[in-house]
Amino acid sequence: MKRDTHRVAGHQQAAGRGIVEGLVYVFERVMPDPFVLSICLTLFVAVLAALIAPAGTPPKILDAWFEGTFGILGFALQMILILATGYAIAEAPIVQRGLRALAAHAQTPARAALVVFPVVAIAAWLNWGLGLIVGAFLSREIARRVNVDFAWLVAGGYSAWSVCNSGLSSSIALSQASHGNALNLVEKATGHVVPLSETVFAPFVFIPTVLVVIVMTALFIRMHPKAENVVAFSDASDDAQDASSADPHARVNTTASFASRFEESMIGTAVLVAFGVGYLFVAWRDKKFDLDINTTILIFLLIGLVLQRTPIAYANAIRRAARQTGSMLLQYPVYGGIMGIMKGTGLASMIAKAFVTIATPATLPLWSYLSSLIITLLVPSAGGHWAVQGPFVLPAAIGLHASVPRTAMGVAMAENVSNMLQPFWAVPIVAIAGIRIQRVMGYTAVTFAVSLVIYAASLWLIA
Numbered sequence: 001m002k003r004d005t006h007r008v009a010g011h012q013q014a015a016g017r018g019i020v021e022g023l024v025y026v027f028e029r030v031m032p033d034p035f036v037l038s039i040c041l042t043l044f045v046a047v048l049a050a051l052i053a054p055a056g057t058p059p060k061i062l063d064a065w066f067e068g069t070f071g072i073l074g075f076a077l078q079m080i081l082i083l084a085t086g087y088a089i090a091e092a093p094i095v096q097r098g099l100r101a102l103a104a105h106a107q108t109p110a111r112a113a114l115v116v117f118p119v120v121a122i123a124a125w126l127n128w129g130l131g132l133i134v135g136a137f138l139s140r141e142i143a144r145r146v147n148v149d150f151a152w153l154v155a156g157g158y159s160a161w162s163v164c165n166s167g168l169s170s171s172i173a174l175s176q177a178s179h180g181n182a183l184n185l186v187e188k189a190t191g192h193v194v195p196l197s198e199t200v201f202a203p204f205v206f207i208p209t210v211l212v213v214i215v216m217t218a219l220f221i222r223m224h225p226k227a228e229n230v231v232a233f234s235d236a237s238d239d240a241q242d243a244s245s246a247d248p249h250a251r252v253n254t255t256a257s258f259a260s261r262f263e264e265s266m267i268g269t270a271v272l273v274a275f276g277v278g279y280l281f282v283a284w285r286d287k288k289f290d291l292d293i294n295t296t297i298l299i300f301l302l303i304g305l306v307l308q309r310t311p312i313a314y315a316n317a318i319r320r321a322a323r324q325t326g327s328m329l330l331q332y333p334v335y336g337g338i339m340g341i342m343k344g345t346g347l348a349s350m351i352a353k354a355f356v357t358i359a360t361p362a363t364l365p366l367w368s369y370l371s372s373l374i375i376t377l378l379v380p381s382a383g384g385h386w387a388v389q390g391p392f393v394l395p396a397a398i399g400l401h402a403s404v405p406r407t408a409m410g411v412a413m414a415e416n417v418s419n420m421l422q423p424f425w426a427v428p429i430v431a432i433a434g435i436r437i438q439r440v441m442g443y444t445a446v447t448f449a450v451s452l453v454i455y456a457a458s459l460w461l462i463a
Contacts, residue, residue: 020223020225020443023443023445024443025442026442028442031423031438031441034331034424034427035330035331038331038338038424039334041338049061049341049342053346053347055345064345065341067344068337068343069336069337078294082128082297083328085129087318087324088304088321089300089303089307091317091320092304092307093307094307099141103115103138107145111146112156114217116153116157120135120138120160121160124161125163125164126168127300128161128165129296129300131161132425132429136154136429136430139154140433148232150433151435151436151442151443152224154433155442158440158444159216161425161429162417162444162447166208166413166416167209168200173196173408175386176193178193179193183390185386199408202405202406202409204459205413208462212416216450223443231439263310263311265310269309269310269314276298280295280299304317323431324432325428325431335424339381342379343387343388351374353392356396361402368389368411369459370414372385372411372418373417376414376415376422377421380425390408393407393410417455421441426444
């Protein structure tokens, strides 16, 4: 009887691997480069707007596309700075030693998953930028030690990162908790802010967040490819990248000069840290504690400066980070154009209203979640997405006397899910890890399906 049980379990595991291998095969052959995909989505949204949007005339589409493309540049720089400053923290020697110590505990693929998922999930819950960077660096450290499929491992880190929009850096939750924030649509409509205790720390958000991490850890352990199909990590690409990133104009110091001594002095670091800490002290003394995007960037900058110690070490870390985030500079304006078309032509409002009109007080959060799944695939930025969808779902929540926090977080939780199919946020993690994105997305498609059900059930069932 035990043999039969083991045989059935083996067949189930083989079937599961077969499904994942099929998904990887499909993504490798069907999915284009993320930048090319963003161009295809632009054309798709423009055609859709021309066909069904209330203001989908060619002049309006082109005008909205231009406004969106260049209107997002400030926000794009903020996002890239979060990633770059997070990279500088994760690359600091003391952090690298910590990651290597963690990687040493991952001696098998199963142990690798048990290390990656909780560590990356916690980092992402604290800050989405830190989670992306830690996921990439930790995956590389583990892959250097263990015979593990690298795409599988990076996909596990990205899947663990998916919980970020339910954490402390959730732009939707933070903006609704911040008095006077431009995206605090709840305060504008009701005069009240929504504290994090009603969003991030609420059971309907916190429980599924933990559950996604636990369930996906177990599933990824079962999904690891068979030994003959494993594609391991190669240090050769790392060496080539390091060689190509060397500065040909770097100063060669045969003797210590004033410039080199000043570059390697901690004086410059001390000056910037003093300015940053001084500002935070004054701002938080005069006002209550507030954490927004700019403050987060400043804190990351200060931590990175302290950990890197000298200005030249920090500058070199940012140069290396720029190589990994460069593709996002290209994609952000394109997605800004898509967002502009959806908002300017009324296409986004049509999608949101289509779900809102059939909602009841009990079902509105779920319909908000489902409509957000669609919009996120086209506008993969929580802040920009909220600016598009929030003005339609929040008045409906107030008018129906539905739960405002639950309706708002339905949008954020759908971001977690759709990011597993939308490759925009996977770009920096695969760039740092040094792997093609198509193989990674084959695995994260499973995360999409599982987390879709978990978050929907929590919105519906958990009080």
